[in-house]
Structures are given as C-alpha cells and as structure tokens.
Amino acid sequence: MDAIAVTIATAGSHVGVAPLGTSLTGEQAAQLGRLGVDPIVGTDADLPGQVAAERDFWMLTPYGLDPGYAQFPAGLDPADILELRGRSQLREALVDARPLAEVLVEERLANLPPAQAIPAAAQIVAARSSSRWAVGADRISSRLQASMATVQRDLHTAVAEWNRDPRVAAQKPLQNITEVRARLAAASSRPPQERWAPLAADLDPRLIRQGDWPALASLMQDAHSQGHDVATATRTLVAEEPLGELPAQDLRYRLVARLDVDIDASPQGTNPPDSSPGTAQERNQPAPAGPRPPGRRR
Numbered sequence: 299m300d301a302i303a304v305t306i307a308t309a310g311s312h313v314g315v316a317p318l319g320t321s322l323t324g325e326q327a328a329q330l331g332r333l334g335v336d337p338i339v340g341t342d343a344d345l346p347g348q349v350a351a352e353r354d355f356w357m358l359t360p361y362g363l364d365p366g367y368a369q370f371p372a373g374l375d376p377a378d379i380l381e382l383r384g385r386s387q388l389r390e391a392l393v394d395a396r397p398l399a400e401v402l403v404e405e406r407l408a409n410l411p412p413a414q415a416i417p418a419a420a421q422i423v424a425a426r427s428s429s430r431w432a433v434g435a436d437r438i439s440s441r442l443q444a445s446m447a448t449v450q451r452d453l454h455t456a457v458a459e460w461n462r463d464p465r466v467a468a469q470k471p472l473q474n475i476t477e478v479r480a481r482l483a484a485a486s487s488r489p490p491q492e493r494w495a496p497l498a499a500d501l502d503p504r505l506i507r508q509g510d511w512p513a514l515a516s517l518m519q520d521a522h523s524q525g526h527d528v529a530t531a532t533r534t535l536v537a538e539e540p541l542g543e544l545p546a547q548d549l550r551y552r553l554v555a556r557l558d559v560d561i562d563a564s565p566q567g568t569n570p571p572d573s574s575p576g577t578a579q580e581r582n583q584p585a586p587a588g589p590r591p592p593g594r595r596r
Contacts, residue, residue: 303380307388322354331361338366338395349479355398356472359425360464366395371525399426408496409481412442417452424456490515497529501536502545510546517550521559
C-alpha cells in the first residue's frame, strides 16, 4: 500500500517500490542499479527505519547509485500520509528528499568525536560521485573545524578503497550497523537542548547562550518529529538573512513562519524511537525519482 500511495500521490512521476520484507536484498539493489535511476529511500521515522536507511545506502551505492532520503512524520508511513494529509504532503516529502549521504554524514559529525567522525564521514562522501567530493570535504572541515589537509587525506584513502572494489568497501560499514544503531538510540534519548546543540553551534554560536534557546530547541524537535528537515530549513533561513540581536528568538519565529509545524503536538504522543506502528515496521520504500546524473567516475 505504501508503494501504491507513492505512485498515486505523484501521478507517476515517482514509482513506489516495496521490498516486501524488513530489508532490501542484494538482488533488489542490483535490479535498481540496472535501472540507472537514483532511488529515494523512504523508511519509517523510528529507530529501525533509520537503521534500515543506513543499510540501504551501503547496499545501493556499490551499484553507482546516490540515493535520496524522504523524511516522513513520526508514526506515519506513505499510505498514512496519503490518507490523513493528502497527496500534496506526500509528494512534497518525496520531491524535497535530500541526499541520504548527507543524512549519514550529519549523524557522524553530530555523534562521533572528530578523530572518528572525519574518516567515517569521508567514507560516505567517497561513495558518491566525484563531483560531490569537494563540497563534502568542505562540509566536514568547516563543521569540525578540522584542517582541509586532514579531511582530504582521509577522503583520498576512502576513495582509493572504494575504487578498488565498491562492494568490498561497503562491507565494513554494513558490519558496523549495530554501532550506528546504538548511537542513534543514544541520540534520540537526549533532551532537545542537547540534541540540537551541535547544529545550533554550527548555525550561530549565540543561539545556545540565549534564554530563548530551550524554546527553539523544543520547536526544532517538534518539527523533526513531524517530518521536517530541520538542518536544511534552519541553514536556509540563516543563509537568507543573518540572525538578529536575539538569534534564538529570531530563528524560532522564522521557523514557525516557514514550516507547517503543529506546535501543540506532543512528541510524547508519538511512538517510542525503537518501535514501528502496525504494518509499517521496518519497511523500506525506495522510490526511483529521476534519471541519474551523467559523468559518474565509475
């Protein structure tokens, strides 16, 4: 039903594909690779869904794919969104899908110490097209305040390993998924002020020092739980115009104006991070979204 919902909501511009199980198989990944179309991974917003998306990335990238990631509201899968919120919201989640690699890099930068985060993030960047390497390296360097030489060294090592044999290179992160699960579980249990502090410090160091920071962090958590890409939204808002003298208050007002956030919704009313509602348990919906950009290096 989720696959059908994707196709209906987008009038066929996106075609829903359901693996019919809890995990994408190697044969299914190979079939998607033969299509030559970058898929969008649409797993549940809970912990098992996040872990499944991590696994999907390493299953798909050896076939030259650069999957996107559709972020859905907590507790809702595509069929639920189509029924309860209409076609436009489901279509918007798919059209606005961000590269899954960026989601995984962000997890490493937020949850690992720099010495571990740099090679781990570089491993993800190396699995993408060479046209993405410079931007990926710059992101790692600026976020961790690390020298570009250090980042480029780790990226060069990861690229060399990936180019020798992508499938072999993907096995190591696949074997370490239990570690990712543990980090994600720990991150989900942190209070909003702590959970969103790294992003806030990256946006504007003044944010976490202002009295309005707890309210902003709570709003960011609400927006995340309701399926919004908080990192992209906040970075876009700050890039459009620098924050004022009261940065946390300023950004909170901008987020409310920009995003459709139900500020009365309680995160406690959603399912716990490590559970999936009903038939949505640990389901993937990779949905091919469009032609793969030319010029890939492999």
